[in-house]
Amino acid sequence: MLKGAATTMVHAALLILSSLVAGTLQFQLKHHNNEELLQVLQDVNSRCPNITRIYTLTETSVLGTPLYLIEFSTKPGHHEIMKPEFKYIANMHGNEVLGRELMLKLADFLCEQYMSGNSNIQSLIEKTRIHLMPTMNPDGWQLATDTGGKDYLIGRTNNNSVDLNRNFPNLNRIMYSNEENHLDHNNHLLAQLTRLKEPLQPETKAVIRLIMQIPFVLSANLHGGDLVANYPYDESRTGSQKDEYSGTPDDETFKHLALAYSTHHSDMANPTRRGCGDVDSNRFGKQGGITNGAKWYSLAGGMQDFNYLSSNDFEITLELGCDKYPPTKVLQQEWDRNKEALLNYMWQSHIGVKGIVYDNVAKRGIANAVIHVKNITNGKYQDIQHDVVSVHDGDYFRLLTPGKYKITAYKDGYLPHSRIVTVTNPAHSSAQRVDFALKPISVPPYVRIQSNSYADLDFDDKYGDLQEAWTNWINLNREPIAVQ
Ligand SMILES: *[C@@H]1O[C@H](CO)[C@@H](O)[C@H](O)[C@H]1NC(C)=O
Ligand SMILES: *[C@@H]1O[C@H](CO)[C@@H](O)[C@H](O)[C@H]1NC(C)=O
Numbered sequence: 001m002l003k004g005a006a007t008t009m010v011h012a013a014l015l016i017l018s019s020l021v022a023g024t025l026q027f028q029l030k031h032h033n034n035e036e037l038l039q040v041l042q043d044v045n046s047r048c049p050n051i052t053r054i055y056t057l058t059e060t061s062v063l064g065t066p067l068y069l070i071e072f073s074t075k076p077g078h079h080e081i082m083k084p085e086f087k088y089i090a091n092m093h094g095n096e097v098l099g100r101e102l103m104l105k106l107a108d109f110l111c112e113q114y115m116s117g118n119s120n121i122q123s124l125i126e127k128t129r130i131h132l133m134p135t136m137n138p139d140g141w142q143l144a145t146d147t148g149g150k151d152y153l154i155g156r157t158n159n160n161s162v163d164l165n166r167n168f169p170n171l172n173r174i175m176y177s178n179e180e181n182h183l184d185h186n187n188h189l190l191a192q193l194t195r196l197k198e199p200l201q202p203e204t205k206a207v208i209r210l211i212m213q214i215p216f217v218l219s220a221n222l223h224g225g226d227l228v229a230n231y232p233y234d235e236s237r238t239g240s241q242k243d244e245y246s247g248t249p250d251d252e253t254f255k256h257l258a259l260a261y262s263t264h265h266s267d268m269a270n271p272t273r274r275g276c277g278d279v280d281s282n283r284f285g286k287q288g289g290i291t292n293g294a295k296w297y298s299l300a301g302g303m304q305d306f307n308y309l310s311s312n313d314f315e316i317t318l319e320l321g322c323d324k325y326p327p328t329k330v331l332q333q334e335w336d337r338n339k340e341a342l343l344n345y346m347w348q349s350h351i352g353v354k355g356i357v358y359d360n361v362a363k364r365g366i367a368n369a370v371i372h373v374k375n376i377t378n379g380k381y382q383d384i385q386h387d388v389v390s391v392h393d394g395d396y397f398r399l400l401t402p403g404k405y406k407i408t409a410y411k412d413g414y415l416p417h418s419r420i421v422t423v424t425n426p427a428h429s430s431a432q433r434v435d436f437a438l439k440p441i442s443v444p445p446y447v448r449i450q451s452n453s454y455a456d457l458d459f460d461d462k463y464g465d466l467q468e469a470w471t472n473w474i475n476l477n478r479e480p481i482a483v484q
């Protein structure tokens with residue numbers, strides 16, 4: 001017995017020693033507190049220094065905890081031309097904790113698999129810049145944990161008692177009013193915002209700045225309390241509380257994105273599984289594990305709709321399970337249930353088309369060109385009334401489902417250029433490349449060109465400008481202009 005115990009102790013000591021030599025401790029699936037969370041990220045960063053970077057957002061939580069992200073990229077810290085940017089944000093509701101642990105495990109997994117030569121993971125990281133934010137609400141997590149993690153609500157909000165998923169500027173109302181007035185303007189709407197319902201919380205400001213700064217293409221917001229992939233819009237068009245399907249112009253693409261998660265989860269899309277709540281709550285399984293947000297229940301000021309209406313980003317909301325604070329012993333099983341879905345969803349950053357919009361005389365990229373799409377699959381020219389804009393070096397990304405499209409690039413001062421494209425989306429490959437060479441039009445200097453809705457901006461670089469305007473707006477208006 002004694003000898004056995006001694007051997008075990010020596011063995012354990014050797015294990016610790018060998019992991020210290022390697023500079024790492026074995027990653028464990030458990031509930032990591034706010035200090036351990038950082039240690040996990042640092043450990044990943046020390047094992048994978050050339051493909052990761054840890055960074056903090058501009059604000060801390062209300063109680064002063066830094067908000068950390070880890071990035072995976074072949075050039076950490078930089079947007080690379082034509083490489084799509086992806087993000088996962090978890091634990092926005094502090095008592096919904098599974099996503100937080102899945103993010104830590106995912107970071108560990110990506111690093112380990114990249115280094116050990118998993119070609120699928122290497123290819124994903126070579127083609128995509130991935131940002132993981134394990135917690136947006138560390139204060140709520142602490143409170144939920146200190147009180148036993150059993151309550152449906154305790155720890156949900158930040159420390160000012162504000163629900164962060166109701167605290168984003170409401171761009172839906174601007175967009176719905178544009179719709180009523182037959183204005184087709186439905187994207188990059190922050191410039192039209194004049195008032196807020198309530199002051200922005202530091203956690204919300206931090207994430208808004210992130211969204212303005214990095215040209216994300218795709219993201220998901222990880223929650224708990226049900227099992228479903230929820231897609232925009234979350235806020236209903238008429239204001240009705242529930243049961244009102246409120247789709248976006250990209251409804252087909254969003255359904256595809258939600259299914260890309262649900263059908264790769266081991267149970268989300270299972271039609272015979274039990275629901276989380278009342279008798280008919282198993283309807284999500286019967287719907288392929290997906291739902292339109294407002295069809296479920298309407299929610300204003302959420303992060304999902306904000307991403308879509310303020311930036312180029314497409315975001316869905318993942319409800320990862322009935323239990324908001326699952327016990328440690330099921331975390332391994334939860335990782336197994338979600339792993340393929342988490343990976344498959346990240347690959348969706350590569351659907352549709354991407355390319356560069358450039359000046360065909362000066363031969364340089366054009367930032368903030370507008371990319372407009374018509375769906376011509378059925379021989380009709382159907383406008384998809386949601387434009388994306390090109391970023392820093394003229395590169396753009398347009399997520400699309402398979403079909404035939406007429407895509408046009410517009411920029412003030414240039415002739416528009418259209419191309420007909422057939423999208424097929426082969427698995428695990430980069431988006432099809434479609435470039436646009438724009439020809440400058442020479443006009444007398446006193447003529448103002450009004451070729452598109454962005455023409456009245458005097459700035460060259462609209463994306464950068466919006467970002468700067470908004471950073472300034474948030475800085476100057478510690479209290480918002482008007483709180484309704
Ligand atoms: C990172 O380092 C690993 C191991 O040295 C190497 O195999 C890999 O090619 C490097 N990747 C990049 C993007 O530098
Ligand atoms: C804020 O944090 C303090 C200190 O941890 C805690 O006692 C209090 O309950 C928290 N309040 C809210 C609303 O979360």
Ligand SMILES: *[C@@H]1O[C@H](CO)[C@@H](O)[C@H](O)[C@H]1NC(C)=O
Nearest residue numbers: 252253375377400401402403
């Ligand atoms: C375009 O139309 C086709 C045929 O209806 C459809 O399958 C496809 O999903 C549509 N694309 C988008 C992006 O809505």
Ligand SMILES: [Zn+2]
Nearest residue numbers: 093096223224
């Ligand atoms: Zn939630």
